[in-house]
Amino acid sequence: MNFAESVRLALDTIRVQKLKSFFTLLGVMIGVMFLIAVVSIVEGMSTYMKEDFAAKLIGVNTFNVRRFPDFNFGNVTEATWREWQRRPRFYENDATMIRQTLGPDFRTAIENTEFIYASTPYARPRQVLAVAADGDYFTIKKYGVAHGRAFSQQEERLGLPVILIGTEIAEHFFPNLDPIGRELRVKGVPFRVIGTIEKQGNILGFSMDRLAIAPFNSPMSRLTNPLGNIDQLIVQAPTEAGVDEGRETVRELLRSVRKLPPSRPDNFILESSESALGFFNDLKSKLIVFGTALPAIGLVVGAMVIMNIMLVAVAERTREIGIRKALGARRRDIMGQFLVEAATLSVVGAAIGIGLGIGGAKLVAALTPLPASVAPWSIAAALVVGAGVGIVAGLYPASRASRLDPIAALRQE
């Protein structure tokens, strides 16, 4: 049987009976729509987490040497937590040792952070993300200086109480004032503002512009880490390939310094954007499973409706089938014709569903901070699923049509 003719016949049927076709295809449409929307939203979340969240918070080709993970999302057991608390702390000399071992190819920075109340005479006290950092901190974090200047080498070495602040801090503490040269007190300790940092924007609703960065050697370190330890050493490899090499170097170094036998696990963490996203990848696979199980029900319903419609079509067109058989159509010709018709119906439904799904994803993207991005593979998958549903639903009606006796079929009015 002529493929194009079957497709045209199916499209004719849809055109002539718009309302009936709409209801016929509703199941497939809704199923495919949700399939596309769910996949787009999850993929969008994934892109967002990878590019904005992890890359901005941790950085490209970067890992953090820490006592225990910074990014843990509520799935830490009591026992794990206690094990973390028993781990040795990091101190400046650990960082120095790692830096010497890694050599000058790697950018490094010590970073201590803590939410601390700050104040000026011009505004109410407010919490800021206080940071004490050294080395290549600004380069690794890609924090550009908007106004004023960065720390001088002398300020860093001597640990002078100078500070660079985020735009939100600047606006809050220095309303309608130029903050440069003015004093910001952090937990009562005075720092002189020497510059502001370019606007960083939000990540998952958290403002990135509430930081206040002072030299590591300044009094800030005692404010963030009263015990004298350091939170983390940030290491940035020169290339993507260098990341693993750097991680292994640091791991071997720390294990040998801490005299860990091979049977013991690491008592430190080398946290990268991938490891920080481990929790999210778990979540993502669950979302995909549940998110596609639901539309699958719609597709099953859609398949049943299409099967019914095709059974009606076979009954209505018994005479046509008789004529075709009288003219020499074989079983497989009739079977093919009705299968193509069912698949065409279903693919049209899927195509409409794809359109609606993309629309839905765009709507979600517009109304929420989630950037839903439509994955091309999901469109291809939806079309294949659509055709598959049509073929499965059409099998029984088509086989019934193909088995009609031509004489009986022609006799029917």
Next chain:
Amino acid sequence: MTDDELARVRNKEIGFVFQTFNLLPRASALANVELPLVYAGVPAAERKERAMEALTRVQLGERVHHKPNELSGGQRQRVAIARALVNRPSILLADEPTGNLDSTTSEEIMRVFEELADQGQTVIMVTHEPDIAAHARRVVVLKDGVVSSDEPKAVFQARIAQGGKAH
């Protein structure tokens, strides 16, 4: 014979012409005539050429792109005959081909059959009307499922002319 073998015989060896034409209503005359060729697996270009040739043979070369409901009864039956002929069958079976047509059109259709017979095409036709039967070269009369006479055209015509019954 299997279903597929039967389908092949219907496709290649026998052409059917029905009383009610049995054309596909949504397909053009040309597409209707092409249908047996589609099932015979003839390529599209050759299909069209042969379908046109068959339609010309039944003097319907012009209205090929019309749908059946845009054609008169006689024209529809010509399309059906063209469709039956297009695969060059050994036998053309016609089941009361003039049953739904008026007498003038019936005569036209019978002329088409006669021409085909003159060109060597075997035509087997069923009819209730002696006038129509009189066109045949050989007339077999069936009564209650039993052959009651089997005569050449001339004998049959003479008997009808004398006011005799067909059977």
